[in-house]
Amino acid sequence: MENIKNLFRIINIGLIIHLVFVQRKETESTWAWILLMLNLPIAGFILYLLTGQSIAKKKTMEKEDMGGNLTEDNHVDILTTGEKKFENLFADIQGAKKEILIQYYIFKEDFLFGNLRELLYKKAAEGVVVKVLYDGLGSRKVNRGIWRKMKRNGIQVKAFKHSFWPPVFALISGFNYRNHRKIVVIDKYIGYIGGYNVGKEYLGLDGRFGFWRDTHFRIVGSAVNSLRNVFWEDWGEKTEGKVLKGGVGGSGVQMITSGPVSTTPFIRNVYLRCISKANDRIRIQTPYFIPDSVVLNALKVALLSGKTVELMIPCKPDHMFVYWATLYYAGELLQMGAKVYIYQKGFLHAKGIVMDEDVYCYGTANMDIRSFRLNYEINAIVYGKDEVAEMCNIFEKDKLNCKELTWQEYNSSNLLNRIKERISRMLSPLL
Numbered sequence: 001m002e003n004i005k006n007l008f009r010i011i012n013i014g015l016i017i018h019l020v021f022v023q024r025k026e027t028e029s030t031w032a033w034i035l036l037m038l039n040l041p042i043a044g045f046i047l048y049l050l051t052g053q054s055i056a057k058k059k060t061m062e063k064e065d066m067g068g069n070l071t072e073d074n075h076v077d078i079l080t081t082g083e084k085k086f087e088n089l090f091a092d093i094q095g096a097k098k099e100i101l102i103q104y105y106i107f108k109e110d111f112l113f114g115n116l117r118e119l120l121y122k123k124a125a126e127g128v129v130v131k132v133l134y135d136g137l138g139s140r141k142v143n144r145g146i147w148r149k150m151k152r153n154g155i156q157v158k159a160f161k162h163s164f165w166p167p168v169f170a171l172i173s174g175f176n177y178r179n180h181r182k183i184v185v186i187d188k189y190i191g192y193i194g195g196y197n198v199g200k201e202y203l204g205l206d207g208r209f210g211f212w213r214d215t216h217f218r219i220v221g222s223a224v225n226s227l228r229n230v231f232w233e234d235w236g237e238k239t240e241g242k243v244l245k246g247g248v249g250g251s252g253v254q255m256i257t258s259g260p261v262s263t264t265p266f267i268r269n270v271y272l273r274c275i276s277k278a279n280d281r282i283r284i285q286t287p288y289f290i291p292d293s294v295v296l297n298a299l300k301v302a303l304l305s306g307k308t309v310e311l312m313i314p315c316k317p318d319h320m321f322v323y324w325a326t327l328y329y330a331g332e333l334l335q336m337g338a339k340v341y342i343y344q345k346g347f348l349h350a351k352g353i354v355m356d357e358d359v360y361c362y363g364t365a366n367m368d369i370r371s372f373r374l375n376y377e378i379n380a381i382v383y384g385k386d387e388v389a390e391m392c393n394i395f396e397k398d399k400l401n402c403k404e405l406t407w408q409e410y411n412s413s414n415l416l417n418r419i420k421e422r423i424s425r426m427l428s429p430l431l
Helices: 002-023 027-039 041-052 055-060 082-094 111-125 144-152 167-173 224-235 266-277 293-304 320-336 369-373 385-399 407-411 415-430
Strands: 071-079 099-104 129-135 156-160 183-186 190-194 211-213 216-220 251-258 281-285 308-314 339-343 346-348 352-355 359-363 377-383 402-405
Touching: 002 027, 002 041, 027 041, 071 082, 071 385, 082 111, 082 183, 082 190, 082 216, 099 111, 099 224, 111 129, 111 144, 129 224, 144 156, 183 224, 190 224, 190 359, 190 377, 216 224, 224 251, 251 266, 266 293, 266 352, 266 359, 266 369, 266 377, 281 385, 293 308, 293 320, 308 320, 308 346, 308 385, 320 339, 320 407, 320 415, 339 346, 339 385, 352 385, 359 385, 377 385
Parallel strands: 099 129, 129 156, 211 346, 281 308, 308 339
Antiparallel strands: 071 216, 071 251, 099 183, 183 190, 190 216, 251 377, 281 352, 339 402, 352 359, 359 377
């Protein structure tokens, strides 16, 4: 057995050289991989093949970075419950006349997806063009027969990379780069973007999570052009240019994307800019808080400058290591004087940042390294006093369903929790 380990150590040395001189990952991520591959050579080798390599990035670098233009003629509705989101979505789909483009990371095989399919069958029969794009890993539990039936009923269906079985195919297809976006565009006119996927848990009907608190947007206006373009990029085809001839509101909206094909982590940089440019207050909601060193230090500098930093995170995990790492980093901010709120009503899945009362950036990107660098993400930046005031009011109402975590309480946690947090923190570049 020791001879096998030594063989893998030799192989891993070659991978480490590639990691340092070719991939040029961030320092903390590089050291995490080096330590893992040298101390656990077999497990480190397998994990690196599945999650650490950049094959997908190399294959897709010919694509352009995608950032939408600022448009100022949009009407934005903020949807904070699954019931409201899907009530609006189903009504808009029912009224569709020409085109329905749907993209989600997760489809769950339950009644909500069943109701959506029946409605899409009806629209396809009416002659409406219907396209559905799903992520192969996020939607891996859906029976393939369902996708085949959708195709038989006139719906065009594509998978954005297949799931990770078998592992060899995962290596070729880039298993670690997942499409985390949630986009719907109806008749080139109405757009949806945000945190909700398709499944009963997003309606608060899963006993494990209870009430599901998320943030989604229904947008009518020229910003929908950017949503539609992003969908077509992910679908693998180009679309004709702008299709809208003016919007219906006065909200300034900019769509911004990032992912492994981006040479610049645009969403992370927008978060960073909001932190550095804030004059008074920074409000953050995220289910996963694993910032890189630059974002974490920017938050610490903001606190040292006398700015108020408020962080809202869930009270329960859906990914255990991520949850404990989140608590670790929340503790670092607590020690510097930040206010940390633990959402108690159910599961908090909303993800975004509000800068003062001037601008907010919400969408699919968590404030973690995976969303910054690996996942295909999309956020909406919304400008304007009235629009941002609504998001601030939502944040304040959410605080009523939170318990504030104090530094004294965090610092007095038991030894086992401290150990779990520190182990998870060490793994954070890999999560």
